Amino acid sequence: AQTVTQSQPEMSVQEAETVTLSCTYDTSESDYYLFWYKQPPSRQMILVIRQEAYKQQNATENRFSVNFQKAAKSFSLKISDSQLGDAAMYFCAYRSNFGNEKLTFGTGTRLTIIP
């Protein structure tokens, strides 16, 4: 079974600085998707960024980028120029593209932005 591990329960960063959130996963599959979600205090789950495993190029969405290391099964999220609105819980998630459509989440990292 696929598992997703986020080893940092809490992180903090100064406003305007850069922070990296870690995620590792375990799978025997070669074709899958990886996601980062943001959950602000409103409780709404918001997709931040996605990565297809077959793509070697790391995904980027404005200030958010990932470092996808397929062999190491690592998928970290980098937030540049951190803003107060980035404060939230961040969840890493995995979904197979073949035969197992479960969307599996890590336990989350709470990010605090220090003004």
Next chain:
Amino acid sequence: NAGVTQTPKFRVLKTGQSMTLLCAQDMNHEYMYWYRQDPGMGLRLIHYSVGEGTTAKGEVPDGYNVSRLKKQNFLLGLESAAPSQTSVYFCASSSRLGSSIFGTFGSGTRLTVV
């Protein structure tokens, strides 16, 4: 507005009572999921469905049942609520392929069992 709608948003149950949570999506997504979120545990998958009339167990299915009689609806039932089922419940849907393969989530249901 297109999206996932969960009802109710809040509920308090007494131990032993039953209830059904409704999830409805209007995006014609094939897959639907029910999760529970507890502090420090992330989102744990209860049950999911890959199409109308199909359901499958997730990580924590005990004490819950589900049905997907229509493609747009996914019901989560608690037959005899227990305090351990106090949680925030999220429904999500996604497409099998294409740009919507990530999960679109409802706004959650906070359930308290006393």
